[in-house]
Amino acid sequence: MLLPTALSERAPAEARDVARVVERTAARDAAPARAAAKPLSGITIALDPGHQLGNHNFPSRINRQVQAGGFTKPCNTTGTATNSGYPEATLNFAIATKVKARLEALGATVRMTRTRNSQSLWGPCVDQRGRFGAKVGADLMVSLHADGARAGGRGFHVIATKSRKPWTADIARPSLRLAKALRAGLDGARLPRSNYLAGGTALTIRSDLGTLNLSDVPVAMIEIGNMRNASDARRMKSVKGRSTYAAAVVSGIRRYLSR
Ligand SMILES: [Zn+2]
Numbered sequence: 525m526l527l528p529t530a531l532s533e534r535a536p537a538e539a540r541d542v543a544r545v546v547e548r549t550a551a552r553d554a555a556p557a558r559a560a561a562k563p564l565s566g567i568t569i570a571l572d573p574g575h576q577l578g579n580h581n582f583p584s585r586i587n588r589q590v591q592a593g594g595f596t597k598p599c600n601t602t603g604t605a606t607n608s609g610y611p612e613a614t615l616n617f618a619i620a621t622k623v624k625a626r627l628e629a630l631g632a633t634v635r636m637t638r639t640r641n642s643q644s645l646w647g648p649c650v651d652q653r654g655r656f657g658a659k660v661g662a663d664l665m666v667s668l669h670a671d672g673a674r675a676g677g678r679g680f681h682v683i684a685t686k687s688r689k690p691w692t693a694d695i696a697r698p699s700l701r702l703a704k705a706l707r708a709g710l711d712g713a714r715l716p717r718s719n720y721l722a723g724g725t726a727l728t729i730r731s732d733l734g735t736l737n738l739s740d741v742p743v744a745m746i747e748i749g750n751m752r753n754a755s756d757a758r759r760m761k762s763v764k765g766r767s768t769y770a771a772a773v774v775s776g777i778r779r780y781l782s783r
Contacts, residue, residue: 562631563783569627570662572637572653572735573620574669574745575603575613582646590651593691593737599649604672606757615760616668617641619748622770623666627777635660654738664702664780666773667735667745670760671752677720678753682707683745686731691738698742702780703727706744709776713768720750742780746773 579586580602589596603612617638624634637653638645648656657665671681684703687696707726711717717726730736736743748769749756759765 563778564627564630564632564781567631567781567783568633568635568660568662569777570635570637570657570660570665570741571620571623572656572665572667573613573616573641574667575600575616576638576645576647577611577613577617577641578643578645579603579613579647581643585646586649588649590649590734591738592650592734593654593731594688597650597732597734599651600647604670604751606751606761607675607754608757608761610751610757610761612670612672612751614641615670615748615751615766618766619769619773620668622767623668623773626770626774630774630778635662650734651738653735654743655740657739657741657743662741664698664777665739665741665743666702666706666777667743668773669745669747670756671747671750673720673750673752675752675754677718677750678756679716679718679720679726680710680749681718681722681726681728681747682710683733683736683747684727684729685733685736685739685743686729688731688737692731692736695739695742699736699739699744700729702742703744705780706746706773706776708779709774710746710748710772712775713772715749715768715772718747718750 579600586600588599590599605611627634637648637656682703684700685692685696687693717724722728751757
């Protein structure tokens with residue numbers, strides 16, 4: 525059918541208007557869907573990159589005794605390093621930064637016990653690290669470390685807290701679940717389990733760590749590998765390797781949260 529001239533001239537403009545309304549409506553409808561699609565929206569996660577690069581420059585400060593859960597311990601330690609001198613503090617910070625970015629992209633709020641890695645800084649002490657999760661209202665905390673064991677030992681292990689009143693009895697059960705979820709995340713990335721402790725379970729339960737003892741939110745510590753082992757050190761020193769670690773940690777956190 526031929527349209528009258530006046531209408532046929534108007535029609536394309538009307539069609540464009542309709543198209544724009546449809547687009548706007550679609551965008552409005554999609555907005556809540558996008559927000560809901562972020563799986564970690566509403567979750568706050570505390571990350572604790574172990575040690576601080578400058579700790580060795582402040583011996584009196586880091587050797588000061590602090591509360592660690594019914595006993596005292598030095599504020600902090602220097603951490604270990606690879607044989608070529610790549611420091612644990614730097615590794616922990618690099619992995620934590622990648623974990624943070626991935627978690628935030630998934631909608632989580634992320635707080636870190638330290639936001640810089642510098643030779644001119646020290647701490648925080650283990651008591652502050654332990655209390656950090658509750659202080660920032662976190663749903664959980666993951667403390668990131670790497671081990672310095674004999675050269676032949678390789679692989680990761682996770683550390684959960686022993687249940688001790690009045691310190692950890694309230695968080696021991698979810699903390700063990702978190703440790704196991706992190707182990708599953710690391711297993712899923714085909715990272716090797718520790719072959720030098722815990723009989724292949726890659727899981728230890730400890731009561732001597734202030735960072736775990738003083739936590740009032742579910743917490744687990746990861747020793748991501750052995751820095752003195754050549755194979756582990758190679759992965760730790762590569763950007764790709766650190767991304768693998770970070771993705772595995774995020775996978776573990778998501779398993780724990782079932783999100
Ligand atoms: Zn450490």
